[in-house]
Amino acid sequence: LAKTTQPISMDSYEGQEVNITCSHNNIATNDYITWYQQFPSQGPRFIIQGYKTKVTNEVASLFIPADRKSSTLSLPRVSLSDTAVYYCLVVGTRDSNYQLIWGAGTKLIIKP
Amino acid sequence: DADVTQTPRNRITKTGKRIMLECSQTKGHDRMYWYRQDPGLGLRLIYYSFDVKDINKGEISDGYSVSRQAQAKFSLSLESAIPNQTALYFCATATGVLYNEQFFGPGTRLTVL
Numbered sequence: 234l235a236k237t238t239q240p241i242s243m244d245s246y247e248g249q250e251v252n253i254t255c256s257h258n259n260i261a262t263n264d265y266i267t268w269y270q271q272f273p274s275q276g277p278r279f280i281i282q283g284y285k286t287k288v289t290n291e292v293a294s295l296f297i298p299a300d301r302k303s304s305t306l307s308l309p310r311v312s313l314s315d316t317a318v319y320y321c322l323v324v325g326t327r328d329s330n331y332q333l334i335w336g337a338g339t340k341l342i343i344k345p
Numbered sequence: 346d347a348d349v350t351q352t353p354r355n356r357i358t359k360t361g362k363r364i365m366l367e368c369s370q371t372k373g374h375d376r377m378y379w380y381r382q383d384p385g386l387g388l389r390l391i392y393y394s395f396d397v398k399d400i401n402k403g404e405i406s407d408g409y410s411v412s413r414q415a416q417a418k419f420s421l422s423l424e425s426a427i428p429n430q431t432a433l434y435f436c437a438t439a440t441g442v443l444y445n446e447q448f449f450g451p452g453t454r455l456t457v458l
Contacts, residue, residue, distance in 0.1 A: 276449025
């Protein structure tokens with residue numbers, strides 16, 4: 234299954250757009266890409282999911298190039314409350330076995 | 346009330362003890378999962394269940410067992426706890442429709458001395 238690799242940490246400033254990229258070189262045809270947000274002492278929370286091209290919802294966009302070997306989570310106009318850990322997750326099946334491979338997480342710090 | 350609850354929220358135990366962590370959900374989801382989270386390692390899947398009669402091992406099932414008592418309840422047991430099982434444990438649920446949208450509980454912090 235695809236191994237997911239993402240930067241350990243990033244920082245930015247309020248009002249900026251933040252892009253976090255995840256690498257998943259061995260992604261398979263049927264795998265989906267999902268991103269979660271986690272605050273301290275809480276469980277992760279779903280942000281967005283995609284298969285290819287671009288997906289947008291009320292909080293984020295997800296860009297997936299044609300080869301699907303990476304994906305980029307884009308957070309528009311971040312605020313201090315966006316400080317959190319962001320996880321990339323690739324989900325799929327191999328030989329009928331369901332597998333979820335989480336990245337190690339990117340700690341995003343937003344500064345005033 | 347929270348949709349996914351976990352009990353206990355914190356537990357300290359000793360090596361060799363049997364421990365059970367419980368998860369309940371009111372979302373009506375068929376799919377339930379148990380994960381552990383260690384600093385710097387993200388989440389790793391221990392077991393998952395797609396319905397009451399379906400139990401599957403995840404990436405790191407050794408030393409753990411589970412029971413799906415009902416659609417709403419999924420328990421994780423450590424038969425003989427060891428110190429390297431000290432971690433944060435999360436239960437999650439998901440529908441079969443939104444394939445990957447998982448809803449997590451608040452977590453159980455387990456310390457094995």
